[in-house]
Amino acid sequence: MLRFFENIFIFKLNMAKILVIDDERAIRNILKETLEFEGYKVDVAENGVQGVEMAQVGNYDLIYSDVKMPQMDGTELLAALKQAESPCADVPVVMISGHGNIETAVECIKQGAYDFLEKPLDLNRLLVTTRHGIDSKQLRHEARTLRNEATALKKKVNSKYQMIGTSKAIESVREMIAKVAPTEARVLITGENGTGKEVVARMIFEQSNRAEMPLVTCNCAAIPSELIESELFGHTKGSFTGAVKDRAGKFEQANGGTLFLDEIGDMSLAAQTKVLRALQEGEVTRVGSDKAIQVNVRVIAATNKDLHKEIEKGTFREDLFHRLNVIPIHVPALDERKEDIPELVEFFTKQICEEQGWAVKTFAKDAIAALQKRHWPGNIRELRNVVERLIILSGTEISAADIEHFA
DSSP states (O other): OHHHHHHHHHHHHTTOEEEEEOSOHHHHHHHHHHHHHTTOEEEEESSHHHHHHHHHHHOOSEEEEESSOSSSOHHHHHHHHTSTTOTTTTSOEEEEETTOOHHHHHHHHHTTOSEEEESSOOHHHHHHHHHHHHHHHHHHHHHHHHHHHHHHHHHHHOTTSOOOOOOHHHHHHHHHHHHHTTSOOOEEEEOOTTSOHHHHHHHHHHTSTTTTSOEEEEEGGGSOTTTHHHHHHOBOTTSSTTOOSOBOOHHHHTTTSEEEEETGGGSOHHHHHHHHHHHHHSEEEOBTOOOEEEOOOEEEEEESSOHHHHHHHTSSOHHHHHHHTTEEEEOOOGGGOGGGHHHHHHHHHHHHHHHHTOOOOEEOHHHHHHHHHSOOTTHHHHHHHHHHHHHHHSOSEEOHHHHHHHO
16 A cells, blocks of 8 residues: 555656756756656756746746856856746756856855756766755645635735725726735825725735735824834934833834835924935934844835925925835725715624624615715714714614614
């Protein structure tokens, strides 16, 4: 029985596809014959240019490439294969060379090579490297699948941040999020209070390439002006009264990830100057220190203010505005998307009843119509509060009379 499963494993392993890139026909033939004898499917390319073209479309499990070749050498080929947008970026590449030395091997590994073999090739080493390289690709694929499933589960569980509605106004916001999220561009989200600017920021983060890294939020309006610099950039022990130990700021906490600066229009001019420097130089300095700390942070900002007017008044820096406003996204007010109210009411009703452990209540058609006729200065936040109040104070079915009486 054990032998049976071993045979299955060997059969599956040997279904792997391998690409051999070498300008020496003898080497190509030796590698092809040796690996095909072991049951692998092997293609060959006689130079780097042809090798890159074949690798992009061949769906290979492992690539062997010579280092010294005309037209395109092995290091150039490796750089082309390992570009983030390359369809074969995760395929293990083993470099082979008859002029190998430690410096060359180290440089290849730094550029993303899986391993480095010297000519003349040792048969046992070749076969072991082949098996391990193919295994590593499979393990990376399985790990990526698990991460994607975990991310999808996290998004499903975190139902607090969802964009509800199918109106043209909200669909245009969704389309903009889908375009900008995978990039590294800074985003400035504008809109009235309660429209869902934080939801937009979190959707951008969750669809970005930094989704596995930290998302750190800072409400600039909720922090006193004398503390905002310490909050953003950190401080050293003894730098001011109450600074009893060193503390990392929001920029450091978000290093490698995303920093969401909510209500950026309420930030002091002194703090704005330091934020501008952090964006320009990619570094911050803690309060009480003169040591610069390198940070790699994507910044998403939001405000309910008209920053053009704030610039005219001298309360907001124009150069910071242009740094933040690479991609502007305006979140429409609820009064501009009243056709979404029925879907929003249904979502909030289900959410609130589940949170409280109550049977889900319903809204009559006339109740929905009454809600759509109202003015909503508090936007989505106000609507949710009204829905919660009606669920608590009304009967099983909420009517237009309940709206008039309680809302």
